[in-house]
Amino acid sequence: MQVLSLLKSKKISPEQLFMLSVLAVNGGNYLYNLILGRVLGPAEFADAAVLITFLLVLSFVAMTFQLVTAKFSVIFENETFTNFVSKIYKNATFVGLGLGALIIVFAGQLQAVFNTSSSSMFTIFGIGVPLYFLMSVNRGVFQGKKEFKSLSITYQAEMLSRLVITLALIFLLDVQSSVVIAIGILISFGFGLVPFKFKNLNFKKSIAIEASQSKQVKSFFIITAFYELTQIIINNSDILLVKHYFDAYDAGLYASLALIGRIVYFVAWMFVMLLLPTVVQLKKEGKATAPILFKYVGYIAAIATAIVIGCALFPETAITLLFGDSYLAMAPLLWKYALATGLFAISNIFAYYYLSLDRYIPVVISGVFGMLQMGLVIFFHESLEQVVHMQIIAMVLLLVIQVIFFMFDSKLKK
Template structure:
């Protein structure tokens, strides 16, 4: 009773509430994917996995705008912030419009490339792309201003609407088609826009920013865009390559493996969302930033170790509970895939830390090893096990290089401070 009273007396911080919200959102997204896997079966789930992967790719591209908005929402205030946010909204909308049109125009080619049953799912998905980019800028503003309540609402609205709409149509109308999943994704972008500050979005002429600020923003845009490209390659290339090289049934099995193994990455993303504004704010105040990095690295390392041990100890039970007997062939690879994603998640924290500080070397390192992962899978894909082993090699090398670079920077900064 005394423990309960103590917990009630303690108020959760906005950061803690946001962390709980992200865990709930990730849980909901997992539930969405797990139910699709069970209801559709491996072959049809392979098509769904392509759309879900496209959604992840889109999220990484749009994340460029979100992170740029988040960083400069910390640095800019009043009139300067209003000019900045209006300009970013405009840029994001037209970028989303262009990408959406490209997806719609090349829908048939995408169907052929990824061996899907329909091209209409790509057309429907393309209509939602501009909305997703607007949603990302909106989230970036809340992230930078540390308005974690509003930020949590946008993520929850997107997740819940996609879950309820998609599964509602599939289960109530008994329609098991890829276009249903695409409609659920499209409508969820609209729900994810709320709460939305419409006054900040305008097509009218925007007051130009000072040349110094413009150069600073462009530099961070380029750094972030390049890094998000490496994220797309590392986090999604394996599923798309497996879909290309393997039969539909095997691709569906691999999609289930990737979904379970990536839980480490999705949990790590929660800490990245908190890391960037915290590091930028400390740098602005001239304070030490490494302590924030160490804290989040510690969290992820502990969580990763627990997940790997659980996957190693009872892989068959996990797969039976989450996806069912049809996917049991993936059990021996589960802990190995978890190792690969754990190393990627830790490397990711290092990269985003340096990205927050405008350091570009870790971004280039990630790009090199992202391409290495693709090359390894292209040349070595005799089996699904070999695909996983290639990812472990690439991510192990990436983590080692990131640690070496971090150590080098610490020693270099100490030498400079002594001179």
């Protein structure tokens, strides 16, 4: 209560409150992963990393619905907005049910491909997928309407419930760790629905929005889905490929490396959440949008530089403090992985900026280099070091091309 009173007295804006909340949520998610890494050890943590990676993949797929909802919650008003939200809830539910069913049906095959100890963990995870899609549309409404207090609560509820429930089950019950983690993830999806705007959930409503508006929504949805696919490839393919090509011990070591190195990306995500509705609103008002891009690129570049330097100077300290001595073999690669992630985080800001403006070439560029990264890892994976080097090459090229496109595009507007 004292903290809340202090925040009110300092008159912190909703955007600033949301940024603090995102930092807290990312910190909680990090704590969740770190505790799992220490308790389970490298081999068992490899299984946990597969589930966590599946959760990240799901978040990117569902993010398509969230971003579409966020953007058109700014553009549409009154009855048009109501009809739009009703329709997107229907579509998100159908996609969630379909994707969840596929995961459940192919749980055995997923176990074989990723060399996990259980197929049940995929089945449990699949049950929760529809809930995650409902949660994402709900968050999209909050994001678009800039209801950052409610948006913060839903993220915090998901994170805290997953952290507390999973760790309680691991320490209190003698159950296979991968299954326990899946149960914790499933239950957290339910908590992530709080608060939920039930008035927007109306499956009986069948009033269509205008043809021109519907076309606009479909176009943005398709390109956003494509971009989120590139996010999945760039962000998660390395962990899944390492789990496939390397033994469980090495895969667990790599998972710890990825978790530490991705700090900059998770911090950058809060800026992306603020960027899209802000750019859409500025465009709607006919105001300049480039300054907000420069602002966020500067923030991310500064954060990325600090993290890479820290990882280069104190790699063993970072790994020992976060995961323990069992993971020290990854110390020499820590700054390199952080560099690859930092480059991607900066490139990501450019892509989302243009996505907000309905400009899709940077999205296609990201797709090309996402496939390039995956291809390089598939063909060059003699060691974990080589896997990291392939990602650095792909991300350097991606950022250079994104910056060149921005400079060329800016000259054309003059």
